[in-house]
Amino acid sequence: MDITGIEREMSDLDAMYRPIAKNPVDLDDLRAFENLGAAIKVKLDRLGVSERAEAVLHAIVQSYAGGDQTVREAIRRLFDRYTSFRWAAYLPRQWHTAEEFRDRLIVMSAHDQGADTRDEILALQDLCNRAAEYGIDVDSILDEVAAMSSDVDRYGMGSMQSVFLHYGRHRP
Template identity: 40%
Template structure:
């Protein structure tokens, strides 16, 4: 994985950590709107894109490096994200890659809820989630960080009944 991307992730993580330690002025009547309007920095989004490309096309070792990098930089992992709106299978797959790379983040329960929402949205858009879930599971870690199953198992667990036998486990 590119050392420039590693350095950029560390730098963005530091900036986000510093920003996150600033107090929110709750006396400002517009504080919630300001919070909702926050956008991730462009260099962070570019770094995430590079990480996801490496994760998708790289070796098992590269994927482990991406997961380790995101685990070591939680402010980056938690605050740099793909655009909220999406409508295509490619965008669904990209989101599954991001979830897989974050490798359960801070809490597997949050990941399970996010996956449930992603799969429901894909189905509502007419996208068959099973192939993308199987592909993402095949790239995912088999380490159970929180006693709720590995990322691979969590993704495979989202497969519709009758499709689970084809998942990577």
């Protein structure tokens, strides 16, 4: 899938995800708030597009890793444009290999800090901890993906490249 096909798919999926992603949360309803994650998962599952979204993410990983800086910047802009897709689409929750770890870091690199660098740091630390538990050489993959990542400090907390190099290595 080329960049045009990736954008077409992201746009379509973004429109499907948007009503769920942008639905306000009633913070006064403690019961609903406590079950929010499960309720969102049910709504996303009902859409029946998780395999389609996963295929798009795999195409993104392939294009991002194999592309040059121009391709990577274009993919980052797509994630900035299609925020509901960025929020809802994910690779399978279960993973165990270095390649699967790398794929997740590439998607994170393409998110380019998403909406909040702090969330990305916590997700990165969790991924790196899991990878280390699986015996994966975390540092070499961090170096590889950091080299693909943006060096622009979008939110005053460092660039995605520096986030990978610092927070990926300094895990709690």
